[in-house]
Amino acid sequence: MESWVEDIPFERVGPVARAIKAAVTNPLANYLPAGFIRALLRFGKSELAAANWADPGGWRSMVISYDGRPKQIADKILVGSGTMPMALRNRRRLAGRLLARLIDQSSSNPAHVLCLGAGPGRIIIDALHEARRPSRATLVDISTDAFEYGLKLAAEAGVADRVRYLQGDVRDVQQMLDTPPDVVKMIGICEYLDDDHIVDIASAVAAVMPDGAPIVFNSLSNRHGTDRFFRRVFGLHMIHRSPARLQELMSRAGFGDFVSIPEPLRVYHVLVGRRMPAHAKPSSKGLS
Numbered sequence: 001m002e003s004w005v006e007d008i009p010f011e012r013v014g015p016v017a018r019a020i021k022a023a024v025t026n027p028l029a030n031y032l033p034a035g036f037i038r039a040l041l042r043f044g045k046s047e048l049a050a051a052n053w054a055d056p057g058g059w060r061s062m063v064i065s066y067d068g069r070p071k072q073i074a075d076k077i078l079v080g081s082g083t084m085p086m087a088l089r090n091r092r093r094l095a096g097r098l099l100a101r102l103i104d105q106s107s108s109n110p111a112h113v114l115c116l117g118a119g120p121g122r123i124i125i126d127a128l129h130e131a132r133r134p135s136r137a138t139l140v141d142i143s144t145d146a147f148e149y150g151l152k153l154a155a156e157a158g159v160a161d162r163v164r165y166l167q168g169d170v171r172d173v174q175q176m177l178d179t180p181p182d183v184v185k186m187i188g189i190c191e192y193l194d195d196d197h198i199v200d201i202a203s204a205v206a207a208v209m210p211d212g213a214p215i216v217f218n219s220l221s222n223r224h225g226t227d228r229f230f231r232r233v234f235g236l237h238m239i240h241r242s243p244a245r246l247q248e249l250m251s252r253a254g255f256g257d258f259v260s261i262p263e264p265l266r267v268y269h270v271l272v273g274r275r276m277p278a279h280a281k282p283s284s285k286g287l288s
């Protein structure tokens, strides 16, 4: 699987920029008074900050980072050179490529991808566009808020007739599907959920997946160095978990044979697990 992602043009931080972030920018972001930073961001009309204040870590803030072309100067700095937005764009590229190749491996025609907590579906739209085999996606989200924007993105990518948006709690997924999923995507959601919630969701989806079918999800490490900033300034409380910890949770829901691939900043790992046959003992490889 590592060979699938070798040619991706990832964003990287050189040693000098990394040292400046560690010694100067991260401590300033983390320890300047939160009210002062919020005032600066309001003055700079930061859309990223406004999106997080309205819905911390919601799909709108993610779209601003994924897109990477903000209008306001404050956002050009935050989104263009902030470690977290760079890592998010790397995750978009990494997960999109893995999903496209997993679709290509499917024997179904068309391959059916189920997206959990999908938001507008930026990453699956990339993957449907890139995959060589016929494919379609069911995108489930508890809120309909992102669906109109998602349809616009799908139309721009020429895949509007291959996406279906459904409102619902992903734990009720058994009642929502017309056919079993060949691939399941759970990117950008685990870091907002507690352990029990992750196991509940993964168990619900495992119940509708064929044996051996892949699930794609991500871990989050605090290597971005700005968790204190996100908590104090954006009100964003993310849960950091290692790939091994997430694999343990996914094993409880019946997944195994894990492969774990980091993006170059090592803020995110994208993991692929397989639905294990009910009698098989989960195992793991590619641990990091």
Ligand SMILES: C[S@@+](CC[C@H](N)C(=O)[O-])C[C@H]1O[C@@H](n2cnc3c(N)ncnc32)[C@H](O)[C@@H]1O
Binding pocket: 057, 058, 059, 062, 063, 116, 117, 118, 119, 120, 121, 122, 123, 140, 141, 142, 143, 146, 168, 169, 170, 171, 187, 188, 189
């Ligand atoms: C941070 S956004 C990520 C969106 C998208 N996965 C991405 O990476 O761009 C998380 C999404 O999960 C949805 N969500 C959270 N819990 C959910 C649940 N139990 N069922 C369905 N959707 C849920 C939220 O409404 C939100 O749109």
